[in-house]
Amino acid sequence: MRHASITTSDTPANGWRTVRRVAPYLWPADQPWVKRRVVFALIALLVAKLIGVGTPFFYKAAVDMLAGEGQSAAWMLGAGAVGLTVAYGMARLMTVGFQQLRDVIFARVAQRALRALALQTFQHIHAMSMRYHITRKTGGLSRIIERGVKGVEFLLRFLLFSIGPLALELLLIGVVLAVVFDIWYLVVVVAVIGTYIAFTFKVTEWRVRLRKEMNDQDTDANQKAIDSLLNFETVKYFGAEGREASRYDAAMAGYEQAALQTSYSLAFLNFGQSLIITGGLVIVMVMAAIGVQSGQMTVGDFVMVNAYMVQITMPLNFLGTVYREIRQALVDMAEMFDLLEQNPDVKDKSDADVLKVKVASVRLEGIDFGYDANRPILRGVTLDVPAGQTVAVVGPSGSGKSTIGRLLFRFYDVQAGRVLIDGRDVRDVTQESLHAAIGVVPQDTVLFNDTIGYNIGYGRAGATQSEIEDAARAAQIHDFIASLPEGYATQVGERGLKLSGGEKQRVGIARTLLKNPPILLLDEATSALDTQTERDIQGALALAAEGRTVIMIAHRLSTVANADKIVVLDQGVVVEQGTHSDLLARQGRYAALWQRQAREEEEEAA
Ligand SMILES: Nc1ncnc2c1ncn2[C@@H]1O[C@H](COP(=O)(O)OP(=O)(O)OP(=O)(O)O)[C@@H](O)[C@H]1O
Ligand SMILES: [Mg+2]
Numbered sequence: 001m002r003h004a005s006i007t008t009s010d011t012p013a014n015g016w017r018t019v020r021r022v023a024p025y026l027w028p029a030d031q032p033w034v035k036r037r038v039v040f041a042l043i044a045l046l047v048a049k050l051i052g053v054g055t056p057f058f059y060k061a062a063v064d065m066l067a068g069e070g071q072s073a074a075w076m077l078g079a080g081a082v083g084l085t086v087a088y089g090m091a092r093l094m095t096v097g098f099q100q101l102r103d104v105i106f107a108r109v110a111q112r113a114l115r116a117l118a119l120q121t122f123q124h125i126h127a128m129s130m131r132y133h134i135t136r137k138t139g140g141l142s143r144i145i146e147r148g149v150k151g152v153e154f155l156l157r158f159l160l161f162s163i164g165p166l167a168l169e170l171l172l173i174g175v176v177l178a179v180v181f182d183i184w185y186l187v188v189v190v191a192v193i194g195t196y197i198a199f200t201f202k203v204t205e206w207r208v209r210l211r212k213e214m215n216d217q218d219t220d221a222n223q224k225a226i227d228s229l230l231n232f233e234t235v236k237y238f239g240a241e242g243r244e245a246s247r248y249d250a251a252m253a254g255y256e257q258a259a260l261q262t263s264y265s266l267a268f269l270n271f272g273q274s275l276i277i278t279g280g281l282v283i284v285m286v287m288a289a290i291g292v293q294s295g296q297m298t299v300g301d302f303v304m305v306n307a308y309m310v311q312i313t314m315p316l317n318f319l320g321t322v323y324r325e326i327r328q329a330l331v332d333m334a335e336m337f338d339l340l341e342q343n344p345d346v347k348d349k350s351d352a353d354v355l356k357v358k359v360a361s362v363r364l365e366g367i368d369f370g371y372d373a374n375r376p377i378l379r380g381v382t383l384d385v386p387a388g389q390t391v392a393v394v395g396p397s398g399s400g401k402s403t404i405g406r407l408l409f410r411f412y413d414v415q416a417g418r419v420l421i422d423g424r425d426v427r428d429v430t431q432e433s434l435h436a437a438i439g440v441v442p443q444d445t446v447l448f449n450d451t452i453g454y455n456i457g458y459g460r461a462g463a464t465q466s467e468i469e470d471a472a473r474a475a476q477i478h479d480f481i482a483s484l485p486e487g488y489a490t491q492v493g494e495r496g497l498k499l500s501g502g503e504k505q506r507v508g509i510a511r512t513l514l515k516n517p518p519i520l521l522l523d524e525a526t527s528a529l530d531t532q533t534e535r536d537i538q539g540a541l542a543l544a545a546e547g548r549t550v551i552m553i554a555h556r557l558s559t560v561a562n563a564d565k566i567v568v569l570d571q572g573v574v575v576e577q578g579t580h581s582d583l584l585a586r587q588g589r590y591a592a593l594w595q596r597q598a599r600e601e602e603e604e605a606a
Pocket of ligand 1: 134371372377396397398399400401402403404443
């Protein structure tokens with residue numbers, strides 16, 4: 001991911017894209033209150049700047065009056081030196097006051113925009129396909145959102161209220177200097193600011209690349225840490241703490257190197273900026289000093305020039321940081337927007353219908369499929385599951401059984417053939433309606449880090465406690481839960497690690513029973529259970545299967561003997577199908593498997 005994203009960092013097109021993406025939040029057609037706030041904030045900004053630029057005049061007038069120089073206007077004489085000093089203080093205070101007012105007015109617009117953007121990104125990630133999710137790393141994804149949203153926040157705050165105002169202020173001050181003194185002051189100021197900006201931008205470009213490298217190293221180190229911590233059990237099994245530590249340390253060493261370069265370059269930038277700005281300040285002050293010596297200017301003029309130069313310097317000092325942060329923000333946002341612009345490869349058609357399941361028949365028709373184009377997994381698979389019947393899919397590990405379930409749920413699209421539900425191609429209906437029609441008990445159930453009750457209730461939004469308990473009873477897990485000190489409020493731990501494999505599996509069954517879908521897909525739903533519990537649950541599942549269409553994937557053939565039809569899959573090809581007794585009579589692959597398993601069970605019993 002490092003190399004993929006480096007190319008997309010800092011082209012002007014990205015800046016433009018950001019404006020396009022963020023602007024609608026600042027000027028939404030349907031929310032006049034947002035527009036009103038933006039306008040008021042801009043007015044407050046303008047007022048603050050006008051007062052700010054006028055402030056040094058009071059200062060100059062007070063100095064001139066104290067020094068008894070210059071021709072003071074009548075209003076100044078009226079105010080007196082003390083009055084002018086107080087007015088100077090008031091003006092400064094009002095500048096700050098209006099600045100803060102601007103921030104207060106704008107804060108709500110900015111926060112609302114951030115929330116909307118974070119939500120949009122989150123939803124988008126959920127909409128991405130299975131293929132995307134299993135190749136991306138979750139830790140990396142959440143950091144991209146986090147940094148991207150921060151970037152937008154920064155941009156809103158600083159581009160609108162720092163760069164813009166700064167340009168306005170520089171313009172106003174330049175005009176004042178040219179009008180009040182002479183054009184040479186303006187020339188020097190423009191030259192200094194021009195050099196300063198050119199230097200800052202140039203060095204910052206270079207630093208942005210360093211920062212990008214640092215970011216990538218940071219993401220990399222983080223992913224390694226998260227992956228390692230998630231696998232802590234495996235790490236212990238293989239005594240690999242040392243290996244993990246050195247892997248993490250290697251990633252952190254990369255980060256250290258990048259971070260060092262970033263801070264060295266910052267020192268260079270800061271010093272260079274200071275050199276340019278101080279040089280400019282000294283030149284202008286020397287010009288003014290000569291003017292005072294030759295009697296063309298007053299002492300008040302001298303201090304006013306100084307006041308303006310300081311007024312320019314402060315925000316310019318800031319400019320370095322702001323520009324750098326803005327470039328950084330653009331990089332971070334580019335990553336987020338790249339993500340937002342990625343299209344899921346499984347997508348609803350624009351004219352997709354809502355799937356209305358009537359009888360819930362399922363048919364796979366001549367399916368060819370591979371996760372990668374060059375490695376076929378299913379070849380010419382045709383499978384009929386008539387409405388209300390139970391069809392079992394059996395076969396060796398890796399033969400493509402779970403893959404069939406994923407295709408039915410449309411986690412992936414087939415390369416050839418069709419998947420039909422009630423005669424409708426799953427590609428012609430919305431994924432939402434398709435997913436609502438199918439209940440899946442996956443091969444390995446993963447739970448949310450919350451309570452057991454929450455995890456079962458997840459099956460149907462708004463399920464009541466008694467519905468949750470009924471589902472738990474049907475899945476043979478109610479008694480176990482009731483025996484826990486905290487009952488349904490027991491925390492299951494991350495990914496459900498505090499439960500045994502069989503308990504997790506029964507929670508998975510319970511939540512699917514609660515969903516109550518017309519089509520059930522059971523992928524080794526009872527594989528982690530002992531024979532007795534399995535038999536109990538099989539009973540519950542048989543009850544649940546009544547009136548439903550069920551596809552049951554199983555290893556232990558004894559659990560599927562009652563199915564209406566059994567399909568034997570081998571290396572992605574259907575090799576046999578029929579009822580249990582048909583298949584036994586045929587003396588083929590199934591019969592051989594059955595005899596072997598029967599013998600094994602006997603041995604176990606003995
Ligand atoms: N996301 C994936 N990308 C690439 N290959 C995959 C992916 N998922 C599964 N496979 C491969 O597809 C083949 C079929 O996998 P599948 O999960 O369907 O097997 P299965 O029949 O359910 O096996 P088991 O009985 O062990 O669960 C396997 O060889 C597996 O390596
Ligand atoms: Mg499987």
